[in-house]
Amino acid sequence: MLDPKLIRNNLDQVAERLKGRGFMLDTRSIERLESERKALQVRTEELQAQRNSRSKAIGKAKASGEDIQPLLDQVAGLGAELDAARASLDDVQERLGDLLLGIPNLPDESVPPGGDESQNLEVRRWGEPAAFDFEASDHVDLGAALNGLELDAAVKLSGSRFAVLRGPLARLQRALIQFMLDTHTADHGYEECYVPYLVNAESLRGTGQLPKFEADLFATRGEPGFYLIPTAEVPLTNLVREQILDAEQLPLRLTAHTPCFRSEAGSYGKDTRGLIRQHQFEKVEMVQIVRPETSWEALEELTAHAETILQRLELPYRVMALCSGDIGFSAAKTYDLEVWLPGQQAYREISSCSNFVDFQARRLQARFRNPDNGKPELVHTLNGSGLAVGRTLVAVMENHQQRDGSIRIPKVLQPYMNGQTVIQ
RNA sequence: GGAGAGGUGGCUGAGCGGUUGAAAGCACCAGUCUUGAAAACUGGCGAGGAUUCACGUCCUCCGUGGGUUCAAAUCCCACCCUCUCCGCCA
Structure with missing residues (x-):
């Protein structure tokens, strides 16, 4: 597998070098999936952070004997939202991963060019x-x-x-x-x-x-x-x-x-x-x-x-x-x-x-x-x-x-x- | 194949469902001390990822995968692996 960061940051160069070994990199799919991935991952992690901090707050409130019902009401919809975000993130990452696994290694500079x-x-x-x-x-x-x-x-x-x-x-x-x-x-x-x-x-x-x-x-x-x-x-x-x-x-x-x-x-x-x-x-x-x-x-x-x-x-x-x-x-x-x-x-x-x-x-x-x-x-x-x-x-x-x-x-x-x- | 026990950081080993990424010890790294080393003391010390120019912030990971829950290393289910005993076998 190639370095995902290399692909992300130098997509065109990678595609160019792969062309030498007869592999056509689907740069458009990668770019599209990558931007989806980015948005979804940030969103998902935000939701997770929210859930973590609120759950912690509930724990504290409970420990000090406060009424936790208002806090529970606050997180009511969070779980479903998180599940949905995670599901779409998983889906995108899987597709991106499959694509990445199918990409061959980059030939070294010293490799003679040629088709067969x-x-x-x-x-x-x-x-x-x-x-x-x-x-x-x-x-x-x-x-x-x-x-x-x-x-x-x-x-x-x-x-x-x-x-x-x-x-x-x-x-x-x-x-x-x-x-x-x-x-x-x-x-x-x-x-x-x-x-x-x-x-x-x-x-x-x-x-x-x-x-x-x-x-x-x-x-x-x-x-x-x-x-x-x-x-x-x-x-x-x-x-x-x-x-x-x-x-x-x-x-x-x-x-x-x-x-x-x-x-x-x-x-x-x-x-x-x-x-x-x-x-x-x-x-x-x-x-x-x-x-x-x-x-x-x-x-x-x-x-x-x-x-x-x-x-x-x-x-x-x-x-x-x-x-x-x-x-x-x-x-x-x-x-x-x-x-x-x-x-x-x-x-x-x-x-x-x-x-x-x-x-x-x-x-x-x-x-x-x-x-x-x-x-x-x-x-x-x-x-x-x-x-x-x-x-x-x-x-x-x-x-x-x-x-x-x-x-x-x-x-x-x-x-x-x-x-x-x-x-x- | 049957019965039982167990899988937590580099290793050993704690861990009532809530402030535990995880006590403690060992190992390791840096510093103090020392001519130097050891000992002692002080501090540091998992991996992966997102984001950021950076400082940082955040997320994930306690065999694996599901589930319950506002919250899981901790509860439930399945599977995998290791160890002990029995059976079978080269």
Whole structure:
């Protein structure tokens, strides 16, 4: 959520900056509701003040044994008047609130302008796509030949967009998870967390998935209703919801491996082959909770943490700065890491690292006490995939495939594979 | 799932329906004292919001949501959560 005061006082500037990301702010509705809100709030609070002082007077009169009937007569109509004023105020505030919740974050000044992903900016590249002296296969064929990837079985069990991994490939996925967690905890200073995979609606509101993106989520039946997490960002970031942290606790660096569940509504026909786009996939997530003045530095660090994983796995990739039209709803700036996939002859997203500045923190009411003035201030939140495990598995298989269809296991994974060097 | 107890400020913990945003203690901050620290003493010390150039004034918040009342932390209802015991279970 954006700062309501910013919207109130700089409406046109806000609208202008949102235009850059393709969002048309309904300034007229906001102005109208805002002036209604102002009048109604002042009126309501006046009535409340009146009620309070008169009730107090009644209390005093009663205590001193005076006749309170005249005073009671005075307040006769007040209650109804107050109820009416409050009802219209609530109504206006709710409408204003809904409008505010639907406004995306402002892109940072450094975000390249652009309407869609074609205008994302390549920041840097690492590694050279391997030149195979044979026809490179994609992970689906590789996996099938190794008897390690069973997509038909998953259709029987669940439906499309699910996968069954068996034997060494299942183990390779586990190895990737362990390797990522170990790297982030040992080398990058993150605390490993285990978190719920089912969360309540408040948590999803806090990180911005609700109310706008309910269709992307799976939910449980019955009461209370739960949502399956679409990313560990949700439980990890919500750890600081409604908290006032000590300044010394910051920065908080948290990591967790979780499955992620996404309905992928609206992606029919996209990435239908293989593991790229699934309803259920594994991901290691990094989250940072930082002081506002350090969040841009933290974004660079966090992105580098994700890059480290790719580098150690010997996977060529490029870093893209998403343009204003392509960044997510809550983000002020996002770097996507795109890994080279020989099977597709393309770079594909494998990590997304974002600085949300105070956008999530405001919804979450996540604050820290600033020692400079002793006042609570909003923290800044960041997160990034470190990495999407399913896609990393795909990348390892495709980039490290050999002529005979075997997969070379990168050195850093071998300790997690009981010393095995090749899957064949 | 059943029975009971309980949810008050950063923490502990008081609080007959009326002058309680909330006693007291701890913690914290500032000052006095001290070479310095500690102790002692003095003072300060919740969050959010409206309005104002500002000083200030006002409103809301005692798990959450309703209700009763001129007036609710205090009474009533529902729900949530925590703890104890029983049952079931990995």
